Amino acid sequence: MNRFFLLLGLVAAAGSAIGWGINYSKFGHRTGYLGEMEYQGTVTAENYAEHLDSMVQTENPKxxxxxxxxxxxxxxxxxxxxxxxxxxxxxxxxxxxxxxxxxxxxxxxxxxxxxxxxxxxxxxxxxxxxxxxxxxxxxxxxxxxxxxxxxxxxxxxxxxxxVREMEMVPDAITFGEVAAGEEIRLFARVYSYLRPSIKDPQFTFTSDELNALADIHIEPFEPSESDEINQQAVQGFGIRVVIRPGLKQGPISQNAIFSFVHEEDEDGTDGDVGEEEEELRRKQFVAPLTGKVVGAISMIPNPRLKGIEGGNYIYDFGQVGSDGPFKAKTFVVLKGEDRNNEKLSVESVIPENVVKATFGEPIKKASMTLFPLEIELVPGPEPIQRLGRGTDDYGKIRILCHGSEGGKLTVGVKFSLDPI
Known part of the structure; x- marks a missing residue:
């Protein structure tokens, strides 16, 4: 049996040798289509760096x-x-x-x-x-x-x-809140990118009341680097406006109108024509004007204090339990030229035995005087409600201003007061 397996192994080895010999004789000695391929012995430790440099492009653009x-x-x-x-x-x-x-x-x-x-x-x-x-x-x-x-x-x-043909800086004019007895001062710059140049600039408002009280001055200037993004404008015009006291209290939402005519017409002829025809050729640039004229006496709103029509205010205590809180603090504001010489007092309260109001020492600011006002509710044996369901359904505090400006202010007090 051992001799059989030994003979079988010799036959297999001889067959493999014969097969390899046939394959080599047929394919192994042939030269590649692109020539002999050398893959051993051409790169050594000595020439490796040179071989690597030859493969890398060193002369790159930048x-x-x-x-x-x-x-x-x-x-x-x-x-x-x-x-x-x-x-x-x-x-x-x-x-x-x-x-x-x-x-x-x-x-x-x-x-x-x-x-x-x-x-x-x-x-x-x-x-x-x-x-x-x-x-x-x-x-x-x-x-x-x-x-x-x-x-x-x-x-x-x-x-x-x-930029458009006309740019105004600021692009919307607003003066915030101004007291009725104070002047309103406005300043803006208008930049023109129009060619040909413009002439006879005018500045007006859509409100006749504003126009009657406004003193307007227009000063042309040459745009420069100080005008930053508008330094490339063809022309510049500085506009100063002073609106004298006399406007009614309340918000103002009007338009400011910058109007002009061209130096030359589009057909190249001189634009210097008669007044009537020039007005027909006048063009306009419009910008919004907003602000609010308030009385010399006002208040600083907060989440519980809001203004109402007519310049008065309402303070909402909400539901006040037997543990309070019974007191609230707010500020009355006095503006105007004589604000530092005027005084405020509480003229009356309603109901007298339930609502109290007292002023603290005034605080003088740059443009106003603040009067701290403390409002107090006094509970009694019975529940009291002033829920604001009508004009008489409020507690009320009437404040009087003593001085040249004069004026009154009413604070409505809204509450539901539990008994003690």
């Missing part, structure tokens, strides 16, 4: 933008066209290849003077754009593709502010 990749054009009107040249320089050792990529908007176009830069050479990329936006700011870019291994693409950006 892109450099001397003036940066962003240009701010300042301010331009809608539909205006602009252009700017960006400088690209090759500070590497290999040839720099350039080609145009995508743009963020069809309104932006780029063009190359050359598409290959030798080491040390530079070129310009011209970007042209049209201001197409309803926003106040414009921002678009164009992409340049390169073979710089460290920067395969760069984005050249154009930014700026979109």
């Amino acid at each position: 892109i450099y933008l001397p003036d940066g990749d962003e240009f701010n054009f300042g301010a331009m009107p809608p539909d205006a066209k602009g252009k700017h040249s960006f400088v690209i320089k090759n500070i590497g050792q290999g040839d720099l290849e350039l080609r145009l990529g995508a743009t963020t908007c069809k309104c932006t176009l780029g063009s190359l003077k050359t598409d290959v830069l030798k080491p040390g050479e530079e070129t310009e990329v011209l970007l042209e754009w049209t201001v197409k936006t309803n926003d106040k700011f414009f921002g678009q870019s164009a992409q340049i593709l390169t073979n710089d291994p460290l920067q395969y693409a760069i984005d050249l950006k154009v930014t700026g502010r979109v």
Whole structure:
């Protein structure tokens, strides 16, 4: 049996040797189609660094933008066209290849003077754009593709502010709260981007009452760097307005109108015509005017104190239990030129045995005097309610101003008071 297995192993080994010999004789000695392939013995420890350097590209281009990749054009009107040249320089050792990529908007176009830069050479990329936006700011870019291994693409950006034919700073005029006895002072600047230039500027309001009380002065000036984003305007006009006391108390929501005529008509003829025809040709720029005229005596609102029509106020205690709180503190404000010489007093309270009001020492500020007012509820054996379901369904505090300004103020007190 052992001899059988030994014989079988010898036959298998002989068969494998014969098969390998046949395969080698048929395929092993043939030369490759591309020549002999040497894969052993050609790279050694001694020539490894040289072999690696031969495989790595060392003379690479390097892109450099001397003036940066962003240009701010300042301010331009809608539909205006602009252009700017960006400088690209090759500070590497290999040839720099350039080609145009995508743009963020069809309104932006780029063009190359050359598409290959030798080491040390530079070129310009011209970007042209049209201001197409309803926003106040414009921002678009164009992409340049390169073979710089460290920067395969760069984005050249154009930014700026979109201005209309006329710009007012501030774009909305507001004077906040002004006491009835005080002057209202306003200041604004109007920038014109119109060509030809404009003449005979006028500034008025849509309110006849405002116009009757307003003293208006318009001073032309030459826009400069101090005007920042509007330094490219063609003309500038400083407007100072003083509105004398006399306006009715309450909110004001009107328009300010800046009107003008062109130096020349659109057909190129002189715009100096008769007064009647000039008024027909007068154009307008409108800006909102808001503010509020309050009485010389007022209060500082808070979550529980709110103003009502007529210049009075309501303080809401809400539900007051047997444990209180029974006291509240607020401030009465006195404005006007004589505010520091005037005094306030509590003229009356209703109901007398339930509502109390006392003033603390006045606090003088730059433009007003504050009078601390403490309101107190006095509970009794019976529940008391003043829920504001009608004009007589309030507790009331009547405040009197003593002085040249005079005036009265009523504070309605709303509460539901549990008995003690």
